[in-house]
Amino acid sequence: MNVHKIGERVNRTADAVVIGGGIIGSSIAYYLAKRGVKVIVVERKPGLCFGASGANQGGCPFQLFTSPVLELITESLKLYKDLAEEIDYDIEYYNSGSLICSVDEKQRPAMEKHSLAFQQKGFNVRIVEGKTIQELEPILGKDVVVGVEDEYSGIVNPFKLTYGFARAAQRMGAEFMLSAEVKDIETSRGRVTAVITDKGTIKTNVVVNTAGAWSPEIGKMVSLDIPIIPRRGQVMVTESLPFNRRWRYILDADYLTIAFDAEKVAKSKDPRIKLGVAGSYVQADSGNWTIASSRDFVGFDNKVTMQTLRYISERVIKFMPRFKDVNFIRAYAGLRPFCYTDGLPILSKVDNPSGFVIATGHAGEGVTLAPITGKLIAELITEDKTSMPIDAFAFSRLQGQ
Ligand SMILES: Cc1cc2nc3c(=O)[nH]c(=O)nc-3n(C[C@H](O)[C@H](O)[C@H](O)COP(=O)(O)OP(=O)(O)OC[C@H]3O[C@@H](n4cnc5c(N)ncnc54)[C@H](O)[C@@H]3O)c2cc1C
Secondary structure: OOOOOOOOOOOEEOOEEEEOOOHHHHHHHHHHHHOOOOEEEEOOOOOOOOOHHHOOOOEEOOOOOOOOHHHHHHHHHHHHHOHHHHHOOOOOOEOOOEEEEEOOHHHHHHHHHHHHHHHHOOOOEEEEEOHHHHHHOOOOOOOOOEEEEEOOOEEOOHHHHHHHHHHHHHHOOOEEEOOOOEEEEEEEOOEEEEEEEOOEEEEOOOEEEOOHHHHHHHHHOOOOOOOEEEEEEEEEEEEEOOOOOOOOEEEEOHHHHHHHOHHHHHHOOOHHHHOOOOOEEEEOOOOEEEEEOOOEOEOEOOOOOHHHHHHHHHHHHHHOHHHHHOOEEEEEEEEEEEEOOOOOOEEEEOOOOEOEEEEEOOHHHHHHHHHHHHHHHHHHHHHOOOOOOOHHHOHHHHOOO
16 A cells, blocks of 8 residues: 655645544545545554554444443444445454353343443343353353343454555545654644654645544644553454354453443452453454453553463453363554543544644544544534534543643
């Protein structure tokens, strides 16, 4: 893909510059290009997906979320249905549904409450128990006693999704400058005027910050404090196993606490919970399973640790005993962009400088939210309004805190 040779300096102009070639940057580039905007994406690595977008599981869960993220997820999952056709790229999306399971009877009341809350909103999210669980998903062991099933979740290949958006954007005129690092942003009279990269300057009046865990560095270039920190996650990959059926996206009920209740995690005395380990299991079309995940705050350290892998392994064997003899071939870690103030994404213009747009903080749901994020940010830039409310994600909510 692209484009400009390493070392080549280019000076050019664009209607909009997107900083960061992850899933969020690619999606925004696509939806902007579709609206006729001349967009350049600047990515410092030699390809796309070098950040969190290349270190996730491609799960698109529905029932993990509450309002206001739930409304975004609902719309994003609708966009996923025809996305492959729309961008003319096989993104390996499958509407799998999900099953959140528990190996602990004590979690049953909380899971019943969880499913009821969705039912009251009109969603088909239901409790399953006993043998029905193993009938639904024969890979689950007998220790799994209760689950909550939804029909809306999906699974996608995150690399294909990112490159699919990028290629579709390119066909409509978008450019991707790879191996090009943004060093500064120029402003004049309170509005952005140019992006300075180590490969040259791009004159523009619109800059979109999609630099993920690194978005605060971009914010500093225009004197903004963006409250994002990296939240590390670790993943194990198995050898390719027979792909004789499509599994639902299987998650561990502890995920609901670990991902969304920082206080409970901090108070827990269980070292597994402290390391943020809760099961999340996906079989990709290649047959390889990704076995995850963990959540901890260790700065920009994206190393894989034996202790966390041990907890991840123990957990998968408890849920899916047949994995005890499965060969795992590699492990990796990535850095989720996490808003430490309230855990919500930031999808917003800012007042000063004008022309500066932020689309980050997608934490553990950036793949799921990528289509709707691209669509809404493109609307915001071209029409100054969006087809659904995004006030809850405004940058202004974070200022002065
Ligand atoms: C272990 C793990 C599992 C996950 N599982 C899921 C899942 O199943 N489902 C889901 O929905 N989400 C999942 N996520 C979350 C998801 O991966 C992220 O929310 C999403 O990838 C964030 O995308 P992004 O484009 O904002 O950031 P990134 O993908 O991190 O992209 C940011 C890019 O900006 C570039 N950049 C930074 N600074 C500069 C600069 N100065 N100049 C140029 N470029 C720059 C970086 O090189 C990087 O490529 C998971 C994350 C992890 C870590």
